[in-house]
Amino acid sequence: xxxxxxxHAILDTARRQVLDQGIGLAEEQLVDVLSLPDDALPAALDxxxxxRLKHCGEDVEVEGIVSIKTGGCPEDCHFCxxxxxxxxxxxxxxxxxxxxxxxxxxxxxTGATEFCIVAAVRGPDIKLMNxxxxxxxxxxxxxxxxxxxxxxxxxxEQVDQLAGWGVHRYNHNLETARSFFPQVVTTHTYExxxxxxxxxxxxxxxxxCGALIGMGETLGQRAELAAQLAALDPHExxxxxxxxxxGTPLEHQxxxxxxxxxxxxxxxxxxxxxxxxxxxxxxxxxLGDLGTREGLLGGINAVIVGNYLTTLGRPATxxxxxxxxxxxxxxxxxxxx
Amino acid sequence: xxxxxxxxxxxxxxxxxxxxxxxxxxxxxxGGNADDGGTAAPSPxxxxxxxxxxxxxxxxxxxxxxxxxVQVTPLGWRAECSRHGPTTAP
Ligand code: SF4
Ligand SMILES: [Zn+2]
Ligand SMILES: [Zn+2]
Numbered sequence: 001x002x003x004x005x006x007x008h009a010i011l012d013t014a015r016r017q018v019l020d021q022g023i024g025l026a027e028e029q030l031v032d033v034l035s036l037p038d039d040a041l042p043a044a045l046d047x048x049x050x051x052r053l054k055h056c057g058e059d060v061e062v063e064g065i066v067s068i069k070t071g072g073c074p075e076d077c078h079f080c081x082x083x084x085x086x087x088x089x090x091x092x093x094x095x096x097x098x099x100x101x102x103x104x105x106x107x108x109x110t111g112a113t114e115f116c117i118v119a120a121v122r123g124p125d126i127k128l129m130n131x132x133x134x135x136x137x138x139x140x141x142x143x144x145x146x147x148x149x150x151x152x153x154x155x156x157e158q159v160d161q162l163a164g165w166g167v168h169r170y171n172h173n174l175e176t177a178r179s180f181f182p183q184v185v186t187t188h189t190y191e192x193x194x195x196x197x198x199x200x201x202x203x204x205x206x207x208x209c210g211a212l213i214g215m216g217e218t219l220g221q222r223a224e225l226a227a228q229l230a231a232l233d234p235h236e237x238x239x240x241x242x243x244x245x246x247g248t249p250l251e252h253q254x255x256x257x258x259x260x261x262x263x264x265x266x267x268x269x270x271x272x273x274x275x276x277x278x279x280x281x282x283x284x285x286x287l288g289d290l291g292t293r294e295g296l297l298g299g300i301n302a303v304i305v306g307n308y309l310t311t312l313g314r315p316a317t318x319x320x321x322x323x324x325x326x327x328x329x330x331x332x333x334x335x336x337x
Numbered sequence: 338x339x340x341x342x343x344x345x346x347x348x349x350x351x352x353x354x355x356x357x358x359x360x361x362x363x364x365x366x367x368g369g370n371a372d373d374g375g376t377a378a379p380s381p382x383x384x385x386x387x388x389x390x391x392x393x394x395x396x397x398x399x400x401x402x403x404x405x406x407v408q409v410t411p412l413g414w415r416a417e418c419s420r421h422g423p424t425t426a427p
Contacts, residue, residue: 064411089358089396093406103410110412243392246357284392306411311393316412 008040011047014270019051024230024271030223033267038259045262045298048269052299055273059331060323061236061302063114063148063278064107067309068095068135069128073120075152075187077175079215081245081310082120088247090310100135101142108145110305110316113333115139116148116171116208118309122188123153129161136165144333148208153188153196163203169235170200173210177224180217197232206235210280213264214242214256222264226271236302237275239268241282243311261286262294269299278302284314292319296326351399356386358397358404395424 010032017023025033036044072084072092081088095103104115117135119128128151136147149162150171162170174193175181181190200207209232211225229237241261244253261283269277279300283292292314296303303323306316323330354361362380394407398418405416405424413426 066410067408070408089404091404091406093408095408095410099408099410103412106410106412112411307409307414310407310409312391312409312414 008043010036011040011043014047014051018270018273019047019054022055022273024273025267027223027227030226030267030271031220033270034219034222034260034263036263036266041259041262041266044266045294048266048299049297051269051273052277052301056276056301058328059301060296060328061114061276061278061331062110062112062305062320063116063302064103064110064112064305065116065118065150065309066095066100066103066107067118067120068100068131069093069119069121070095070310071120073122075122076185078184078249079175079212079242079245080120081248083248086247086249088245094131097131097135097138101138104139104143104145107305108143110320111330112305113146113331114148114169115143115145116150116169118150118171119152120309121152123155124151124158129158133161133165136167140166146333148206150208153192154199156199159196159199159203159205163205167205169206169208171208171210171238172196172200173212173238174225174229174232175210175212176215176217177221178228179224180215180221184215194232197234207232208236208238209234210238210240210278211268212240212242212282214253214261214282214286215250216253223267226268229268230271230275233272233275235276236278237268237272238278238280238302238304239265239300240280241286243282243285245310256282256286258287258291262291262298265295265299276302278304280304281308281311281313289314289318293322293326296322296328353397353399353402354383354386355395355397355399356389356393357383358402359383359386360402361399394426 070093071082071090073082076083076085081090107115146168148169149167176184178190197209241256244251277300303319307313394414395416398421400421403418405418407416415425417423
């Protein structure tokens with residue numbers, strides 16, 4: 001058997017297992033997908049796109065994110081410019097409520113249905129929870145948009161409070177595979193992350209649980225991460241590609257190869273056929289304009305529009321125009337993908 | 338090819354580099370004028386910084402080199418120097 005035939009064998013399997021039966025690929029199968037040669041990539045992207053259309057539909061979910069509290073985080077996630085433990089140029093700053101409401105209005109005006117309030121903290125204290133509660137009330141009064149939060153690790157009481165305030169989705173990322181996690185974070189454990197994810201789901205909020213790839217993990221660990229996320233069954237997976245930040249331990253890591261990034265998109269879609277798979281940070285660097293388009297035709301069905309928390313994204317109009325060109329409708333408010 | 342965000346790149350031009358905070362020595366080779374204080378083009382040492390500023394807001398004041406307080410929002414950013422005041426996304 002030639003290498004080429006073997007490579008396509010995993011796509012034949014995926015067609016039967018994922019497209020026809022809706023069963024995500026297992027970890028070992030995902031290694032095969034991540035190892036596909038470049039000439040098999042167009043077929044792989046096409047299959048992932050078909051899986052997305054069949055199991056998620058043609059809509060694309062658009063979201064804006066904003067940082068309510070930037071910088072000064074006590075944790076040491078090695079990729080993060082907001083850790084207070086590294087010599088990063090990012091200074092601590094709080095966004096006031098009028099600015100937050102303005103950002104929510106601007107986000108809604110793009111057609112986005114999701115607005116995520118993010119804080120650089122280990123977990124929220126009373127001051128932050130009060131600020132978030134106030135922000136949610138003010139945004140609700142003035143803007144028609146779903147509100148999500150990402151405030152680090154939560155206690156059960158905080159989970160219940162957020163659910164009670166109508167936060168419909170909570171973001172808490174796994175970031176990387178369990179086997180690679182200790183090389184990236186030492187101030188908290190994988191288990192602590194999983195505990196918050198479990199509480200969020202149990203409280204009835206949608207779980208948004210993301211990945212950050214290109215940090216030096218092996219293909220096997222990338223597959224491990226996709227399988228671990230699939231086991232959590234999150235509503236949404238934001239897929240980030242490392243953007244090496246000055247002053248962080250990963251500042252000299254190379255930007256991920258575009259084709260590897262596309263293989264990862266295919267693998268994540270084939271691991272999780274029904275999950276919202278969102279383009280998040282770093283795609284501009286890893287994929288550029290052409291790759292962004294290929295990913296949207298290769299399994300991605302959601303985007304973060306405009307800027308990220310500390311870095312800039314493509315202009316909102318570039319992504320929105322691309323969706324029009326690709327004939328992909330933007331998901332409407334109150335409709336679930 | 339990548340969609341350009343060159344508007345943000347203005348942060349690199351001045352006496353200090355908006356990306357790394359290092360001094361921008363005025364230079365004449367390649368388009369800048371020695372008497373413009375380095376505002377017309379970045380010095381060669383900061384070309385990579387200028388390219389980085391396509392995808393991030395400035396982090397240092399181009400007038401004094403102080404670290405800026407920067408707030409990024411989905412459709413803009415605002416950077417404030419304690420001495421020279423705010424700058425917003427172009
Ligand atoms: S917990 Fe969040 S904000 Fe803090 S260092 Fe880790 S990724 Fe950055
Ligand atoms: Zn510089
Ligand atoms: Zn200044």
